[in-house]
Structure formats: C-alpha cells, structure tokens
Amino acid sequence: MIKVGEKAPNFTTKAFHQGDFKEVSLSDYQGQWAVLFFYPGDFTFV
Amino acid sequence: MxxxxxxxxxxxxxxxxxxxxxxxxxxxxxxxxxxxxxxxxxxxxxxxxxxxxxxxxxxxxLRGKFLIDPQGVLQAMEILNEPVGRNMDELVRQVEAFQYISENEEEAAPAGWEKGKQTLKPAPGLVGKVHESWSKGELE
Known part of the structure; x- marks a missing residue:
C-alpha cells in the first residue's frame, strides 16, 4: 500500500506528448516536483 | 502548474x-x-x-492526484470517487506549501495556509501557544 513519506512506485509506459509517442518513466522526473493525475478516460466529462 | x-x-x-x-x-x-x-x-x-x-x-x-517531490517521495495524495471533480486551487495551495516547507525545514504550514501567510515553527515553546499566531476566524 502506498503511503505519504515513502517512495512513489516507479513505472514505465507509453505516452502521447507534443505530437509524438514516447516512453515515460516516473524516474525521468527525479529532481523535479511532479503531479500524477489519474482520470477515468478520454472523451469523458472530467 | x-x-x-x-x-x-x-x-x-x-x-x-x-x-x-x-x-x-x-x-x-x-x-x-x-x-x-x-x-x-x-x-x-x-x-x-x-x-x-x-x-x-x-x-x-478513478480520479487520483499524487504530489511527488524531487527525491521521488510521495508528499500528498487524494482519490475521489466517480462523480466529483478535483479542485486545482487546492492543488496549487498544497504545492506551494510543500515547496515552501522543503526550503524552510524547521517550519510547518498550518491548516488553511496560503503563500505569504505566517508559518509555525514547531518547538516545545509552541505547545499551547498556537492560538497566539492564529488569526481569529481561521477555522470558521
């Protein structure tokens, strides 16, 4: 179970950004503040 | 952001x-x-x-928000059940507070803290004295 104050689980996955497909890992953002936003799905009313 | x-x-x-x-x-x-x-x-x-x-x-x-610091440590999280959206203002407040505290480690940002407001310095002398640096009506 995840907890505040502990390491956030790392992952690597495919992403779409600035017109391209790319691989993104959470660890790519080491050294920066990051926010993960989970949402139910594209084309829904977020 | x-x-x-x-x-x-x-x-x-x-x-x-x-x-x-x-x-x-x-x-x-x-x-x-x-x-x-x-x-x-x-x-x-x-x-x-x-x-x-x-x-x-x-x-x-589901709608989840996770704030992760530069060391990869989870600092804040929020998960909302289906029909309600998130509040960006609250996220901005939390980011500003965590960033401020990470640069001012002896301080703490109390409930309702916003950028520019007074922080607290937790120490034995502060016990029972939080009300002195508390603006009235803060919890109303």
Missing part, C-alpha cells in the same frame, strides 16, 4: 493511440495547442493498481 515548476503527468487506461485522437480532436479545441502535459497510458490498470486508484468493476482509474 508550469509556473510552479511542477511536471504534470495525466494517466488513464486509454491507449496512447486514443490519447492522440483525444488530444487532436477534442483537447486542441478546448485549449490552444492541446493539453501541454504528457498523456500516459495504463491499459491493464497496473499503474492505477500500484497507486490504489484502479476500480475493478468499472475497469478504469
């Missing part, structure tokens, strides 16, 4: 192909140039499961 030097990553169970279609067909109509942040795919919900936001019945990730 860009002004605060925070990288935003949006994640759903949609494929990266669906993300492309959504960005090009809909988001670009809503925001000039589309959403500026990467749209990540989590087709089997494994990332959502690791963050405890995956809903087994709906087969999607």
């Amino acid at each position: 860009q002004n605060l030097n925070v990288e935003v990553l949006a994640i759903s169970t949609d494929s990266h192909f669906t993300h492309k279609a959504w960005q090009e067909q809909e988001l670009s109509q809503m925001i000039e140039g589309g959403a500026p942040y990467p749209l990540l795919s989590d087709p089997d919900g494994s990332i959502g499961k690791a963050y405890n936001v995956y809903d087994d019945n709906l087969k999607v990730n």
Whole structure:
C-alpha cells in the first residue's frame, strides 16, 4: 500500500506528448516536483 | 502548474493511440495547442493498481492526484470517487506549501495556509501557544 513519506512506485509506459509517442518513466522526473493525475478516460466529462 | 515548476503527468487506461485522437480532436479545441502535459497510458490498470486508484468493476482509474517531490517521495495524495471533480486551487495551495516547507525545514504550514501567510515553527515553546499566531476566524 502506498503511503505519504515513502517512495512513489516507479513505472514505465507509453505516452502521447507534443505530437509524438514516447516512453515515460516516473524516474525521468527525479529532481523535479511532479503531479500524477489519474482520470477515468478520454472523451469523458472530467 | 508550469509556473510552479511542477511536471504534470495525466494517466488513464486509454491507449496512447486514443490519447492522440483525444488530444487532436477534442483537447486542441478546448485549449490552444492541446493539453501541454504528457498523456500516459495504463491499459491493464497496473499503474492505477500500484497507486490504489484502479476500480475493478468499472475497469478504469478513478480520479487520483499524487504530489511527488524531487527525491521521488510521495508528499500528498487524494482519490475521489466517480462523480466529483478535483479542485486545482487546492492543488496549487498544497504545492506551494510543500515547496515552501522543503526550503524552510524547521517550519510547518498550518491548516488553511496560503503563500505569504505566517508559518509555525514547531518547538516545545509552541505547545499551547498556537492560538497566539492564529488569526481569529481561521477555522470558521
């Protein structure tokens, strides 16, 4: 179970950004503040 | 979020192909140039499961927000059940507070703290004296 104050689980996955497909890992953002936003799905009313 | 030097990553169970279609067909109509942040795919919900936001019945990730510091440590999290959206103002407040505290480690940001407001310095002498630095009506 995840907890505040502990390491956030790392992952690597495919992403779409600035017109391209790319691989993104959470660890790519080491050294920066990051926010993960989970949402139910594209084309829904977020 | 860009002004605060925070990288935003949006994640759903949609494929990266669906993300492309959504960005090009809909988001670009809503925001000039589309959403500026990467749209990540989590087709089997494994990332959502690791963050405890995956809903087994709906087969999607619920709305979850996770603030991660430069060392990769989780500093804040929030998960909302289906029908309610998030509040960006509250996220900005939390980011500003955590960033401030990470640069001023002996201080603490009390309830309702916003940028520019007074922080507290937890110490034995502060016990029972929090009310002195508390503006009246703060909890109303």
